[in-house]
Amino acid sequence: MMSTLAFDIKETTDSKLSQVDFDNIEFGKVYSDHMFVAEYEDGEWKNLRIEPFGDLSVSPANATLHYAQSIFEGLKAYKNDAGDIFVFRPEANAKRLIESAERMCIPPIPEDLFMSALTELLKLDSAWIPTKPDTSLYIRPLIFANDPYVGVRPSNTYKFLLFTGPVGAYYSEEVNVKIETHYTRAVRGGVGSAKTAGNYAASLYPALQAQKEGYHQLIWTDGQNHEMIEEAGTMNLLFYINDTLITAPTSDSILHGITRDSVLTLAKDWGIKVEERQLSVKELIDSIEKGEVQEVFGAGTAATISKIRMIGYEGKQYELPKEKPLCDRLFDTLDKIKTGQVEDKFGWVCKI
Ligand code: COI
Numbered sequence: 001m002m003s004t005l006a007f008d009i010k011e012t013t014d015s016k017l018s019q020v021d022f023d024n025i026e027f028g029k030v031y032s033d034h035m036f037v038a039e040y041e042d043g044e045w046k047n048l049r050i051e052p053f054g055d056l057s058v059s060p061a062n063a064t065l066h067y068a069q070s071i072f073e074g075l076k077a078y079k080n081d082a083g084d085i086f087v088f089r090p091e092a093n094a095k096r097l098i099e100s101a102e103r104m105c106i107p108p109i110p111e112d113l114f115m116s117a118l119t120e121l122l123k124l125d126s127a128w129i130p131t132k133p134d135t136s137l138y139i140r141p142l143i144f145a146n147d148p149y150v151g152v153r154p155s156n157t158y159k160f161l162l163f164t165g166p167v168g169a170y171y172s173e174e175v176n177v178k179i180e181t182h183y184t185r186a187v188r189g190g191v192g193s194a195k196t197a198g199n200y201a202a203s204l205y206p207a208l209q210a211q212k213e214g215y216h217q218l219i220w221t222d223g224q225n226h227e228m229i230e231e232a233g234t235m236n237l238l239f240y241i242n243d244t245l246i247t248a249p250t251s252d253s254i255l256h257g258i259t260r261d262s263v264l265t266l267a268k269d270w271g272i273k274v275e276e277r278q279l280s281v282k283e284l285i286d287s288i289e290k291g292e293v294q295e296v297f298g299a300g301t302a303a304t305i306s307k308i309r310m311i312g313y314e315g316k317q318y319e320l321p322k323e324k325p326l327c328d329r330l331f332d333t334l335d336k337i338k339t340g341q342v343e344d345k346f347g348w349v350c351k352i
Contacts, residue, residue, distance in 0.1 A: 007036070007120060012052035022130050025168040027302065028138070032128040035163035036117040039146075040107050045160065048113070050121060053163055059148030063155045068198040070144035071100040074301040075258075076136040077122055077164070077352075078339045079129040085122055085352040087139070088301075088338045090115060092258045097141060099256075100194040105154035106143050114141065117162050122352050130166040136338075138167040138302065170234070170302040171216060174309035177232060178215040179281055180206055181314075185233055185253075187223035192230075192253035203233045215312060217298075221281060223253065228278045235298030235306060236260035239284065240326050242292050244273040259299040263330055265346060272326075281313065288318045295324045305331040 012033045020030055035053045038045045064070045073093045078086045094114040101108040118139065122129070129137040141162040145155030183206035185199065186192020192199060203218070210218050219237060222228040230248055231237055236257040238247045245267045250256045267274050287293045288311070298306040307327050311318045336342040337349060 007117070008049040009120070009124065010049065010051045011124070014052070017127055020128075020166065022132065022135075022166065025130060025135055025166050027167045027170045028165070031163055031165040032125040032137070034121060034124050035161055036121050038109075038113070038117075038160040040158035040160070041156075043107075045107070045109065045113065048117070050117075050124060056159075058146065061148040061150050063145035063147045063149055064197075066150060067145070067152060068196065068201065069104055069106065069155055070142065070197045071097065071104050071106055072140060072142035072195055072197070073097050073100075074195075075139045075141075076167075076301060076338070077129055077139060078136050079126065079131050080340050081131070083126070084340060085126055085129060086338060086340050087118065087122070087350045087352065089258050089262070089348045090118055090350050092261075093141070096195065096256065096258070097143070100196060101143065103191060103194040104196050106145070106158060109141075109143065109160050114162075117141075117160075119352055121162060121164065125164060128164065128166055135166060135168050137164050139164045167302075169304070170300075171306045174307045175216045175298065176214060176310045176312065177217050177219050177308055178210040178213065178312040179229075180210070180218040180220055181226040181281070182206075183218075184223035184226075185218075185220040185230065188251070188253055190223075190253060193251065193255055195255065200233070207233070210312075213312070219311065227280050227282070229281060229284065230254055231257075232298050235300030235303035237308075238263060238297055238299060239279060239293065240295040240297075241284075241287050243294070244275055245326075246275045246277065246279050248278065249276045257299060259301055259304070259334075262334060262346075262348065263299050263305070266330060266333060267326075269345075270329075284311075285313055285318070288320070294321060295326050296320055297324070297327045297330075305334065 015033050031053050039047045075093045094111040098108040143160045146157040146159050147155035217232050220230045231254050296308040
């Protein structure tokens with residue numbers, strides 16, 4: 001049970017819940033009735049409140065619209081048949097939001113404020129948490145610069161919002177990915193490890209080019225030589241090669257994924273050899289050609305465990321083995337931990 005701070009709560013008089021088709025939930029299209037809002041002014045977070053989910057009004061000179069001084073998080077809540085609400089690793093998201101804030105010159109949201117906002121909002125909108133397999137309530141916290149000022153400097157005012165919405169799978173099928181060796185997502189010393197808007201904006205054009213060739217997503221490589229595998233932008237990447245689970249080490253050009261960390265923790269617990277190390281494109285392609293690559297998958301909050309069907313590189317398409325037992329075991333175990341069906345031996349689940 002989490003501690004709570006006191007907020008003003010203004011409940012909606014126009015709930016949209018009855019309009020939701022819980023049998024067909026797509027990712028990121030439906031939003032619950034309420035949102036948490038706080039404002040940063042005169043050096044402190046104030047006006048803490050929950051109000052009906054709705055549009056915001058900002059100045060055309062709003063600093064975020066021009067210079068992208070904004071950060072966000074993604075986490076998920078689940079509900080069991082008894083109506084208990086569980087959130088997966090929210091303290092880890094609160095900490096990462098603080099780390100992103102520091103990199104982007106944004107005043108951090110204290111962890112107790114984050115947890116209290118989350119708790120109160122989930123209690124109020126608990127009826128929005130879906131219970132069908134592969135569904136959850138996606139929680140999106142964000143902070144954005146709010147000064148009406150077109151000079152370039154850190155804003156003096158900010159807004160913190162936390163809203164939610166029922167979601168299904170982010171990728172509805174196995175994913176085809178292309179190894180990107182021209183465009184760059186992040187560079188050493190850049191903002192790749194911060195969960196900040198510009199990283200996603202920069203990925204759109206290269207991803208669109210790959211989508212025209214039939215790929216869902218890119219495998220980003222290092223910005224300097226495009227030789228080392230980094231991540232996929234929407235998820236971290238893991239490679240099961242010769243019975244060893246390999247993933248790129250965290251750095252300032254890779255998002256420090258919470259699902260990534262959970263997967264590595266489970267794999268080590270199961271006695272699987274884990275290596276957090278640089279994996280070159282050459283080593284990957286050579287290993288695929290030798291038949292040594294057993295499974296490749298993405299790990300992320302939205303993406304969960306996303307199986308990769310095929311990898312494209314320099315015009316050639318490399319199909320991966322159809323059977324992916326490690327992915328299945330990870331998906332199943334994480335799902336059961338998140339919904340309180342098995343022992344939570346790592347203390348990941350927060351019951352509301
Ligand atoms: C998440 O996994 O929660 C993210 O923020 C990734 C985003 C591409 C939806």
